[in-house]
Amino acid sequence: MSVRTGLVSVTFRQLGVGDVLDVMDLAGLDAVEWGGDVHVPTGDLGAAQRVAAACAGRGVDIVAYGSYYRAGSDEPGAFDAVLRTAIALGAPRIRVWAGAAGSAELDPARRDLVVDDVRRITALAAVEGIEIAVEHHPGTLTDTLESALALYAEAGHPRLRPYWQPRLGLDPDEAVREVTALLPGLVTVHVFNWAADGTKLPLVGGAPLWLPVLDALRAAGDAQRYALLEFVPDDDPVALVRDAITLREWLGGG
Template sequence: MLLPGLVSVTFRALSVPEVVALARECGLRAVEWGGDIHVPLNDLAAARDARQRCADAGLTISAYGSYYRAGTTDPTEWDVVLATAVELGAPQIRVWAGTTGSATTSPAQRAVVVDAIRTAAVAAEAAGVRVALEYHPDTLTDTLESATSLFTEIGHGSAVPYWQPGGAQDVSNAIDEVRALLPTLTTAHVFSWGPGAWSDRLPLAAREDLWLPVLRELNRDGVDRYTLLEFVADDSPDKFRADAATLLGWLSSLTA
């Protein structure tokens, strides 16, 4: 089953109660809480507050959206990241696979990133948490080949992939990426971009050609996965409401 939700950093200007209220109003089921504004690193009181507010609203916490960059961030910080995620009740922690793209990362630096992710995954597994790697440019998940190789190199079952489209993403390439990352893919960040990528945000419905086949692929094996809305046009709650209605309509069509 695909579980609709939102990434809280979509609305950095909104408070935790406002994010929860918006998610509930839109009929969503989950929130990924960001570690920069809403649940700051090592702010355990904020983590407990977000956790309780979600529980009261009937929302699931999908992840702790950290800004831990494996191989670059001081590895001693991971204990704090993990403690915050555990207090939040997050089943997974979003991290970044380094700070450079696969084509410009030396084999030695790639090995450092791999080791840092593996070490984080070992500690996370002991706490009942997974490490979810952001599928993102300028990291070692910037291409499908590098991403799939990375998980093989890490060699730990608690390190799992996210997926998100690029600007003007080609549909067949998107399907290939999603299919290759299954079955361990846990989460898709859902948005529609034009060729200008982050600065070219479209209504979600503008890429129905992309998202309907991607959602069908994500739903093919019946495994629970999160589909989290992000990057709404103009950072507008009203446009977000329209995107949420679009996503819910698509998900409903999968079970019709």
């Protein structure tokens, strides 16, 4: 199956939902992960339903609800609002974070709290036909490939999925090793190009890393996967249009 292109809505926190959809249309993107901080606030079911209707009217597929729930760190009951919001939005998966500390900082007991909570929320979401996707991010239990793989193995639920995004300064060979190790469960990559100091750069300069990563995703070919653009230079919609062209060219879509 193909790798579809789309957008992570937090790329444009300064824009309203309608404006984000307008920019997506200009960029030729029709898949979106809506953020739970600005565009679809957690617990605001009315907003979630309105966004779902707006997407349906524009032919845009909602592929995830990007929550900021931190497993094993947030109050466990807080996930209920996240799940209800995702249901109202019609999202097939919820993105979460694996705790609030890096793998080297956690003792076994605190690590177990994260793993147990990931398992718990995945089971709750599965009842509603929703997957849980864990962000690969510094300062969490997925800050290294080895720690992430251990988390997924220990949580042990078929509805648990990894996300992937490159760490700053990641070597292309290491990027491919990580992505390959996360397949076939890997469903989504967040696509961006940052300098070592965190400066947002045009995507085209990230070709040495992204071309082999995208090739690895396409070679898997056993499921629908997504390459979602995130973080463009100067938070500029024009930059998104440019980066979307680059991403489609890399995927062979012109």
